[in-house]
Amino acid sequence: MLLTVGVVLAGCSAPEPVTPAVTGDYTELSLPDGTQLIPPSGTTPAAPQAPSTCGALASLRPGPSVPTGGAPPGRLVADILARDRLIVGVDQNTNLFSFRDPNTDTLEGFDVDVAREVARDLLGDAAKVEFRLLTPGGRFDALEKNQVDIIAQTITITCQRAERVAFSTVYFEAYQRVLVANGSGISGPADLAGKRVCAAADTTSLATIQRVQPQATIVAVPDWADCLMVLQQRQADAVSTDDAILAGLAAQDPTLQIVGPPLETEPYGIGINKTNTALVRSVNGTLERMRTDGTWMRLYDRWLTALGPVTGPPAPTYRD
Structure with a gap:
């Protein structure tokens, strides 16, 4: 998941949103608004550069959110302290990580709770968070324009994204x-040739699908919840993305199952404006605390047990 859809489509014109003619066994129901059908590439793209080789996985060491010795905090940190709330970009369609609870109409999930932990350390209160809903395609623009302070949205760290x-x-x-659906006959990427595979637009899953199975047609939808719908309506044969996201989809439908080997490793990071190093250090301080005081494991046990047991959180890598 190491390239954006813009890179995937380089060299050819972007397909227009369509409602395709009925072919094969696909239903006559309309696809979600904004859906794109990306035809088979026919050739296998080159593998992208691994983030471990370009230094993208190494971040800044934890530091205090307000420096000692009378020095003022970084610009964005000062803004956060002045407004007394943390503005966090999330979505509401990624079950287990960031979703709207229909009973309480509140945002819940692993990423939502991680964001609240950042607010707890920075502002002294985990409730001092304002969540703003972002699409995959708009999240980096919002961060660069300082419309949000951080993004906690199952973002895979890549070399290309780390430049931005x-x-x-x-x-x-x-x-x-x-x-896939139970009984689909699909057990791995080889079986996706000639099939429709759903993925969210403007995510790096698209490039991986094209690399591992260039004979697949990609159904690119606005949100991951749309993939669940098109799979249930037989408008796609499979969905491919992170197992963490797939587990959230499967939890909503017992007729679905995750199959096949891992296609790509997906290291998640919290996105922060590139100029705001003080905030990067503050967020890393929260993550370090969560690793050591058991908070990370408590959140995993609350939200992510469907993924199976883990020994603990990923170890951090620092560049300074």
């Missing part, structure tokens, strides 16, 4: 796999 925004240390590691 800063990342925290890795706080979760996922693996891209495949989700």
Whole structure:
């Protein structure tokens, strides 16, 4: 998941949103608004550069949110302290990580709770958070324009993305796999040739699908919840993205299962404006505390046991 959809589509014109004619066994129901059908590439793209080789996984060492000795905090940190709330970019369609609870109409999930821990350390109160809903395609623009302070949205750290925004240390590691209906006959990427595979637009899952199975048609939808719908309506044969996201989809439908080997490692980081190094250090301080005081494991046990047992959080890597 190491390239954006813009890179995937380089060299050819971007497909227009369409409602395709009915072919094969696909239903006559309309696809979600904004859906794009990306035809098979026919050739296998080169593997992207691993983030471990370009230094993207190494972040800044934890530091105090307000420096000692009378020095003023960094610009964005000062803004956060002045407004007395942390503005966090999330989505509401990623079950287990960031979703809207229909019973309480509140945002819940692993990423939501991680953001609250950042607010707890920075502002002294985990409730001092303002969540703003972002699409995958708009999240980095919002960060660069300082419309949000941080993004906690299952973001895979890549070399290309690290040129654009800063990342925290890795706080979760996922693996891209495949989700299908029981009895589909699909057991791995080889079986996706000639099939439709759903992925969210403007995510790096698209490039991985094209690399591991260039004979697949990609159904690119606005949100991951749309992939669940098109799979249930037989408008796609499979969904492929991080197992963490797939587990959230499968939890909503017992007729679905995750199959096949890991296709790509997906190290998640919290996105931060590249100029705000003080905030990067503050966020890394929170993540370090969560690793050592048991908070990370408590959140994993609350939200992510569907992924199976883990020994603990990913170890941090620092560059200074």
